[in-house]
Amino acid sequence: MSEQKVILKTEHLVRWFGALKATNDVSLDIYDGEVHAIIGPNGAGKSTLMDEIVNRTSPNEGKVFFNGTEITKKPPYEIANMGLCKCFQISKLFASLTCFENIQIALLKKHKKVYDFVPKRADYLKDEVMQVLDIVGMQHNAYETAALLSYGDQRRLEIAITLAMEPKLLMLDEPTAGVARAEGYEIMKMIRKLAQERHITVVFIEHDMEIVFNYSDRISVLDHGTLIATDTPENIRQNDFVQQAYFGGGTQ
Structure with a gap:
């Protein structure tokens, strides 16, 4: 430095x-x-x-x-x-949602939008979501349920969620x-x-x-x-x- x-x-x-x-x-x-x-x-x-x-x-x-x-x-x-953002020691993931949806929610919060479960909105912010997942090497996990990830990948996803806030x-x-x-x-x-x-x-x-x-x-x-x-x-x-x-x- x-x-x-x-x-x-x-x-x-x-x-x-x-x-x-x-x-x-x-x-x-x-x-x-x-x-x-x-x-x-x-x-x-x-x-x-x-x-x-x-x-x-x-x-x-x-x-x-x-x-x-x-x-x-x-x-x-x-x-x-x-x-100034913090990742916690205990998992804060939405375990029943996919990796994509976890990042999508974080981006919606950043953009001050409300999460919409209507299917036609399922790909909302898709490019941004995939870019964030790519940063942590998890694009291929996009549609996997968070609860089914290995613990190491859950940690990566938590970091990705925080990165969505552009810390x-x-x-x-x-x-x-x-x-x-x-x-x-x-x-x-x-x-x-x-x-x-x-x-x-x-x-x-x-x-x-x-x-x-x-x-x-x-x-x-x-x-x-x-x-x-x-x-x-x-x-x-x-x-x-x-x-x-x-x-x-x-x-x-």
Whole structure:
């Protein structure tokens, strides 16, 4: 990245759940065009931080800025319309509908149209739908029911649905969870290709350290809601906390 423009900024985010401080004074800059991983043990506050950014969970303290505009108190749908979109760890597909229909619904929402089940409208926005499916290599799955897809293809379809909203920044909560490592690598290759070819900034949560170190430009480490470090994969690999938490204390 020749110029490090900040596309997303959090300032001193704090979120309490009863006596538990899920995020503790988290200030983080995400650079435009980068692929940025967020790691940490279970319960570190990773998903809560993502939810605060898109205001699915409101922070008790702190602010969030996207492209220079404060979005802390904006409704999630407004944040998505600005180009900051999130894919969830748990599937949000319309399982009984086809891949085509899932993308069609997302495009109808983008175009502020109402879904019409009348058969004569079945091919509405067909060219746009097929273009989106082509981006994730799923044109041949267009008329398959989402529930019958492999879990890896369901993850691809979820990403495609989000791409239909034309995001500037894509947030992914464990995009390779539940898939074999080889398929996880293919999903991450696709994500990096999207980031480069369509200039989409990507922030993702991931537990597989091989995927993290192979596919991220920078990594942020959370522990008990506190941001421990943000740096390049090479430097994070040498971080004492990361060494203890992931590599048993030995330098890799």
